[in-house]
Amino acid sequence: MAVSFGCDRDRLPKGTPQCVRDEIEKIKQAPVWNPPLKVYRYLYKGQTVYYIPVYQCCDFASQLVDENCNVVCSPDGGLSGRGDGRCPDFTATRSNEKLVWQDTRKP
Template sequence: MKNKFIQTAIICVVLFLSNCRSSDIEMDLPYCIKTKIVSILANEVNNLATQIWKWKVDDKTYYYITSNCCDQYNYLYNSNCEIVCAPDGGISGNGDGNCPSFTTEIQKTLVWEDPRD
């Protein structure tokens, strides 16, 4: 119970501070994506800096999060942080094959990158 309280307190403090610096975490990100950023920052630095990209396609917004190393899926999430698919990554590099067929061009914007070395 004590660990859960401490973890929640850390998340609240980081989210509060991150809202003060819009360059660190974009202000209009869904709460669940901000929580994923806090979780990434609470862990050790990955081999490859984690990136979060906003994808706008077919009048929907998705969030693409890179994995921490090679041969792992890079997941695409909806605005509720539900996994939609893995567009790429994995052993083949071609993802999980479960992504929807998008009908318009994907507009990709980098919204966050782990600043740690």
């Protein structure tokens, strides 16, 4: 008899790119953010992208990566709070939001 002791809450959707998985593992090693972090998948300009708020504060920008782990842009954060300026329409035009992962640890 095989017994598995995995956590279903940490199971990521099939097809989640390795770079997204790696960022989630880094996040899980850091203190819990308040509110706890969530990673989402969207459709943006005809491609599947993953929104990763990389850092919680201090002028760091979020990342938007495609299915091949190419950085598309930084939609927010950074010095201006508006990311790198390469996808200013992301929030207004993204669609098909799917929650990929959320940190369920308590702050």
